[in-house]
Amino acid sequence: MILQTAFNGFVSGIIVTLPALAITLLFGVLKFPNFAVGSMMTLAAYVVFALNVQLGLPLTLATAIGAILFGGVLIFIDALTFRPLRERGSITLMVASLGLGFVLENIARLAYGNTARSFALELARPFRFLDVRMNREQMIAIVAASIALVAMYFLLTRMPIGRAMRAVADNPALALVRGIESPTVIRWTWFIAGVLLAVGGVLIGMDRALEPPMGSNYLIMVFAAAILGGLGSPLGAFVGALIIGIVSELSTLVIAPNYRIGIPLCVIALILIFRPQGLFGQPHIRR
Amino acid sequence: MISFIILMSIIVCFSAIIALALNFQWGLGGMVNFGLTGLYALGAYACAILMTRFGMNTFVGAVGAMVIVAAVSALVALVTLRVSEEDYFAIVTLGVGEMLRLVALNEDWLTNGALGITGVPRPFGDVIPPEYYQYFMLGLSLTLLLGTLALLNVLARSPFGRIMRAVREDDVVAATLGKRVPWAHVRIFVLGGALIGLAGSLHAFYYQYIDPTQFSNVVIAYAFMAVISGGRGAHFGTIMGAAAVMVLLEGSRFAKEIIPGLDSDQLAAIRIIMIGVGLILLLIFRPHGFMREYRLQVSLK
Numbered sequence: 001m002i003l004q005t006a007f008n009g010f011v012s013g014i015i016v017t018l019p020a021l022a023i024t025l026l027f028g029v030l031k032f033p034n035f036a037v038g039s040m041m042t043l044a045a046y047v048v049f050a051l052n053v054q055l056g057l058p059l060t061l062a063t064a065i066g067a068i069l070f071g072g073v074l075i076f077i078d079a080l081t082f083r084p085l086r087e088r089g090s091i092t093l094m095v096a097s098l099g100l101g102f103v104l105e106n107i108a109r110l111a112y113g114n115t116a117r118s119f120a121l122e123l124a125r126p127f128r129f130l131d132v133r134m135n136r137e138q139m140i141a142i143v144a145a146s147i148a149l150v151a152m153y154f155l156l157t158r159m160p161i162g163r164a165m166r167a168v169a170d171n172p173a174l175a176l177v178r179g180i181e182s183p184t185v186i187r188w189t190w191f192i193a194g195v196l197l198a199v200g201g202v203l204i205g206m207d208r209a210l211e212p213p214m215g216s217n218y219l220i221m222v223f224a225a226a227i228l229g230g231l232g233s234p235l236g237a238f239v240g241a242l243i244i245g246i247v248s249e250l251s252t253l254v255i256a257p258n259y260r261i262g263i264p265l266c267v268i269a270l271i272l273i274f275r276p277q278g279l280f281g282q283p284h285i286r287r
Numbered sequence: 288m289i290s291f292i293i294l295m296s297i298i299v300c301f302s303a304i305i306a307l308a309l310n311f312q313w314g315l316g317g318m319v320n321f322g323l324t325g326l327y328a329l330g331a332y333a334c335a336i337l338m339t340r341f342g343m344n345t346f347v348g349a350v351g352a353m354v355i356v357a358a359v360s361a362l363v364a365l366v367t368l369r370v371s372e373e374d375y376f377a378i379v380t381l382g383v384g385e386m387l388r389l390v391a392l393n394e395d396w397l398t399n400g401a402l403g404i405t406g407v408p409r410p411f412g413d414v415i416p417p418e419y420y421q422y423f424m425l426g427l428s429l430t431l432l433l434g435t436l437a438l439l440n441v442l443a444r445s446p447f448g449r450i451m452r453a454v455r456e457d458d459v460v461a462a463t464l465g466k467r468v469p470w471a472h473v474r475i476f477v478l479g480g481a482l483i484g485l486a487g488s489l490h491a492f493y494y495q496y497i498d499p500t501q502f503s504n505v506v507i508a509y510a511f512m513a514v515i516s517g518g519r520g521a522h523f524g525t526i527m528g529a530a531a532v533m534v535l536l537e538g539s540r541f542a543k544e545i546i547p548g549l550d551s552d553q554l555a556a557i558r559i560i561m562i563g564v565g566l567i568l569l570l571i572f573r574p575h576g577f578m579r580e581y582r583l584q585v586s587l588k
Contacts, residue, residue: 102560
């Protein structure tokens with residue numbers, strides 16, 4: 001029983017890794033926590049739903065096309081909403097992202113209504129390993145998230161754009177002096193975040209169901225993962241998401257499942273009180 | 288028609304008190320509150336529960352609601368004492384707000400869950416005949432709104448108001464000058480929380496029935512729109528902003544006759560999209576609003 005719950009927690013943790021990475025990348029480069037990521041996942045999942053169910057593409061292909069499409073959509077959304085506000089400080093950007101979240105979630109609601117939907121994916125029998133029941137959606141989630149994580153690792157450490165992103169996140173002024181063009185880096189960051197959020201949205205939609213609040217329900221959990229790992233640290237986001245996933249799933253053995261977001265919230269509170277920089281973050285020095 | 292105008296005015300009064308609370312916390316004190324909806328719901332539920340379950344009278348209910356919301360706000364402010372960035376504060380308030388809404392929805396023994404609490408008593412409900420009650424409610428709401436306005440005007444001009452603005456502009460400078468920034472943060476949040484509790488209890492009195500669906504997260508967007516359009520820190524501007532936002536929003540209910548062929552879910556979605564777009568447009572094009580914050584002016588003649 002405990003093993004089964006821990007496994008389910010591991011899967012929900014690995015799903016949360018993707019949006020947590022997106023938040024941490026966006027925070028690193030743009031310096032504000034983006035409250036629209038939940039709704040972004042929702043909208044992306046519905047884009048994939050349209051390709052998968054309405055156009056009849058296989059889910060893998062639909063996700064790939066949808067993710068690339070959604071990366072472009074986010075670049076466009078950024079140009080409309082966040083670019084004019086870039087110099088205004090993080091509170092203004094946070095408020096704008098909150099408003100954007102309402103807009104995106106309700107675009108999905110306007111198009112597809114409040115009824116829960118699911119992807120076109122034929123049912124498969126779950127299989128057992130060491131007394132742990134694993135269904136195919138969970139295996140897909142593990143494989144897809146692992147691929148995305150390995151790709152992210154290579155992107156951030158081996159590719160020029162990844163290094164440029166880390167440079168801008170670390171010290172924007174120094175990056176500028178070294179000739180890194182921040183508008184390009186920002187566009188790439190949105191694109192990558194869009195891909196991560198689209199895959200995350202599809203995995204959440206597969207794990208639960210597609211409905212307008214599906215993404216925002218994960219918002220607190222995603223932020224808890226990112227803060228636990230230290231906002232801005234990609235490795236931290238990964239570890240944080242796994243811990244949050246397992247702990248909050250195990251907590252359902254003792255507390256009512258309705259309060260699952262209470263655990264991430266307590267984790268945020270404890271982290272802020274005892275180790276504000278998170279597990280992997282650098283202590284922040286204010287000048 | 289008259290009763291519709293009175294109804295609108297009463298709703299404007301609640302929203303103006305919420306907007307003033309947000310203006311106090313964010314406009315003057317620089318602390319964002321994304322848990323507004325949850326705290327507002329907490330105020331309404333606390334008031335209703337104190338009266339229906341514990342048989343308190345309406346005055347104790349309202350004051351109790353203010354104290355409870357203020358206490359929860361204090362807790363939120365204390366958790367974030369060590370981090371001075373607004374970012375974390377925003378996340379924590381959002382989380383606490385969600386949590387409070389979940390409690391309202393799930394704790395059937397206390398809040399009656401999705402069914403909500405009915406038969407909330409109202410002040411002097413058995414003395415004033417029902418046909419005149421709306422006038423009394425309007426008078427009460429207006430009095431409380433004006434009282435709030437007067438209190439906040441005094442506070443903004445007091446030494447504490449100066450500390451608040453100093454903390455908002457640059458907390459490092461304020462700390463260097465010997466001001467206790469964390470303590471200021473706690474006080475700002477507690478006072479704002481008490482006002483949210485007041486607005487919540489007015490909500491409970493007015494509707495006499497509360498359920499979780501009345502407290503949707505869009506309230507946060509309304510309040511931010513009111514504060515931004517009124518001009519951050521400007522109290523009277525905030526009230527005007529709240530009035531304008533609420534009239535536009537309630538007016539948009541009539542849009543149903545203009546756009547045919549949409550069901551109510553879609554109309555609700557369109558309204559929320561408009562609210563979100565409006566909020567972003569305001570931030571981009573009118574970030575300083577239409578009125579200015581109070582400034583000490585000294586004439587040199």
